Amino acid sequence: MKALNLYGIEDLRYEETTPPEIDNSNDVIIKVVATGICGSDNSRYKKLGPYRAGTPFGHEFSGTVHSVGDDVKHLSIGDAVTGCPAIVCHKCEQCEKGAYSRCENLYVIGSYEPGCFAEYVKLPAHNVLKLPNNVDFDTAAMVEPSAVVAHGFYRTTMKPGATVAVIGCGSIGLLALQWAKIFGAAKTIAIDIDPNKLEIAKTLGVDYIINSKEENLNDVIKTLPFNIDVAVESAGSPFTIGQVLTLPSKGGEVLLLGIPYSDIEINREHFEKILRNELNVIGSWNGLSAPFPGEEWHASLHYMSTGKIKVHAMISDYLDLAQGPAIFDAIVNNKKHFNKVIFHP
Incomplete structure (x- = not known):
């Protein structure tokens, strides 16, 4: 072969x-x-x-x-x-x-x-x-990347009606925006520096887009008339792994899906967000659960069949x-x- x-x-x-x-x-x-x-x-x-x-x-x-x-x-x-x-x-x-x-x-x-x-x-x-x-x-x-994303969302405690922000809109991020809706998100926010990826996010039904290369992300977040409950990091960038900690409101959750391939340094301001805002920071790896290979796989196939995952x-x-x-x-x-x-x- x-x-x-x-x-x-x-x-x-x-x-x-x-x-x-x-x-x-x-x-x-x-x-x-x-x-x-x-x-x-x-x-x-x-x-x-x-x-x-x-x-x-x-x-x-x-x-x-x-x-x-x-x-x-x-x-x-x-x-x-x-x-x-x-x-x-x-x-x-x-x-x-x-x-x-x-x-x-x-x-x-x-x-x-x-x-x-x-x-x-x-x-x-x-x-x-x-x-x-x-x-x-x-x-x-x-289905495999979808299961990886689903596994992360199953690890959160998000409730229907939540606002979910996703930073990094490659395949994992775009799947995360769709899984956020499946888990009941009322509003989704796509954040990236690539306008092409943000346009794709629009076609998939995202509610808000932020080009963090053209706009100051912190300033834009402050102007939103609602709080962010769950922030998802799906770029794996040393920069965005720190930045994502600034997104959720107090008591919110951060879901880490992106894989970095270099060392990470978190500055004091970002680290203190974990402490002062009492954030729940969740690491997620692969997409498996019991019974093997897990509900993530069957749910991915189901929502692909219904058209909720495109x-x-x-x-x-x-x-x-x-x-x-x-x-x-x-x-x-x-x-x-x-x-x-x-x-x-």
Whole structure:
């Protein structure tokens, strides 16, 4: 099969690769139809390099069941599916509690096992979910990031009628604005420095947009006729991780979804917001709960099927997998503007 294999920093090759085989009775091999680039894939390509040189990476995908092990009963050849890419041990203390996102041995495909930037990918059967009939493959390729966002919102205590602000309107942020409405937000605020992303947020029904490059964010927040109950950081920027602490009203919540890839320093003013405003600062990792892979996955598929989670406005490019090396180079070296990129192997 053909795959995108990562050999080193900015060393990505589209080449012939050994396809996966059924080794265990609960294995499922999936023919990949759509697979998306995650922000963490860009960081792996640009800054971190592979876990294992020459391994296909990628972990957001959908496809059809190609073959199954003898013990797999809930899936049939040809079923349209998506897959949870997180592999957990099911043995450690956290797994025994059902806190799978905190598994001591968690990893995702594309690291120690081959990922989905390939024609075929393999997962354990309990990681594979059937698609509702009205959820297309491109939408289903974004169930994983949706589940990650949902996991964060399940960790908050937000109530219907809340105001939610999201800083950083990439894919995670745009999904967060939609999940905020699902959780009952009366008002949503999108904050970013990219007017293109803010325009997408508008099309997805956000109530207010703030371009924090053109306006002073603190000044704008002070003029709002309402308080912010929950502030979501989804950029992973050292700057916005401090800035988000200034957004909620006293007693509010801060949900941290963005992953920083450099050290973070929080200045005194921002840190004191946690203390003086008695903020509840919530870290969130992955998108798993019990029963595995969790309510986040089933809820994502449900709301995609009802149209409350829309992803097509977020996707800028649908490309052949063979273009992968050139596209990753263009993304991380700012040669062209992209929103979400979906490959079709």
